[in-house]
Amino acid sequence: MPHPTLSPRQYLILALVALCAPLGDTCLSRGMTAMPSIGLAHPLALVAAVFTPWIGAGIALLIGFFSSYLTALSWADLTFVLPATAFGNVIVALLARFWLKEPISLERWAGIVLITLGVSFVAQGPSRTEQPVPATEPAPSQESAKVRAR
Amino acid sequence: MTYHFTGAQPGLWSAVAMIAAVVLASTAGEVLTAAAMKSIGDLDEIRAHSGLGGAVRAVLTCPLFFLGVFFLALAFFALLLALNHLDLSLVAPASASLTLVTNAIAGKIFLKENVDRRRWAAAVLVCVGVYLLAH
Numbered sequence: 001m002p003h004p005t006l007s008p009r010q011y012l013i014l015a016l017v018a019l020c021a022p023l024g025d026t027c028l029s030r031g032m033t034a035m036p037s038i039g040l041a042h043p044l045a046l047v048a049a050v051f052t053p054w055i056g057a058g059i060a061l062l063i064g065f066f067s068s069y070l071t072a073l074s075w076a077d078l079t080f081v082l083p084a085t086a087f088g089n090v091i092v093a094l095l096a097r098f099w100l101k102e103p104i105s106l107e108r109w110a111g112i113v114l115i116t117l118g119v120s121f122v123a124q125g126p127s128r129t130e131q132p133v134p135a136t137e138p139a140p141s142q143e144s145a146k147v148r149a150r
Numbered sequence: 151m152t153y154h155f156t157g158a159q160p161g162l163w164s165a166v167a168m169i170a171a172v173v174l175a176s177t178a179g180e181v182l183t184a185a186a187m188k189s190i191g192d193l194d195e196i197r198a199h200s201g202l203g204g205a206v207r208a209v210l211t212c213p214l215f216f217l218g219v220f221f222l223a224l225a226f227f228a229l230l231l232a233l234n235h236l237d238l239s240l241v242a243p244a245s246a247s248l249t250l251v252t253n254a255i256a257g258k259i260f261l262k263e264n265v266d267r268r269r270w271a272a273a274v275l276v277c278v279g280v281y282l283l284a285h
Binding site: 025026028029032033037038040043046049055070071073077078081082086089090093107108110111115117118119121124125129 | 268274
């Protein structure tokens with residue numbers, strides 16, 4: 001199987017995708033758990049939540065995530081980009097361990113190992129499926145999936 | 151399973167419904183935006199040719215993109231609602247790991263992506279890993 005050749009810039013974009021998503025989600029969680037309970041009867045309260053500081057910071061990070069995510073999707077498959085997002089959880093867990101000195105349980109270490117394995121599986125394969133140009137052609141076989149070298 | 155006691159405790163089925171709403175809306179949104187970005191082409195190349203404005207214009211003139219964003223916005227508010235009633239340690243791993251698997255299925259069916267054994271294995275490994283990590 002040939003190797004995908006992603007440029008350093010493309011790795012940087014994947015790293016931004018991985019980092020901004022979990023950090024943004026954490027901000028959202030902090031903001032929403034601090035708010036009083038919101039029912040379906042008051043959907044406007046969800047809109048008002050957007051203007052609180054933690055939710056605002058979370059949204060700013062998620063905008064950074066979204067623009068780098070869109071860029072990544074323009075040159076790679078969805079099923080290639082998504083595990084990269086999940087790898088961000090590993091980065092955040094490691095930051096929590098070595099920077100915030102939070103303890104990591106055995107289960108979490110197992111999770112870190114599994115995600116890393118999964119991401120390395122995907123990273124070894126091609127980043128993009130080459131589509132046959134006419135829509136009437138049969139679905140591409142594994143052999144026809146070529147690497148989009150850059 | 152732990153709940154956040156900010157108000158009335160939601161039952162099992164409302165918890166399932168809230169997480170299912172996040173998973174379904176984000177899968178639809180991600181597949182639609184991925185289809186939009188595939189139809190637009192390499193954004194880095196577009197930017198090299200016609201600048202950042204050209205790249206932004208290429209994205210903003212694609213109707214599929216807005217349909218995708220609509221579903222992603224739905225998923226976002228479904229997530230806010232779920233986080234308001236349930237713990238992050240339940241919502242995040244459940245929705246993230248389920249979305250990975252539904253996306254692999256949807257990517258194969260709708261985007262005709264070559265989801266080979268390597269990608270299936272990765273989806274399952276990452277799915278279990280995210281669950282263990284955030285549980």
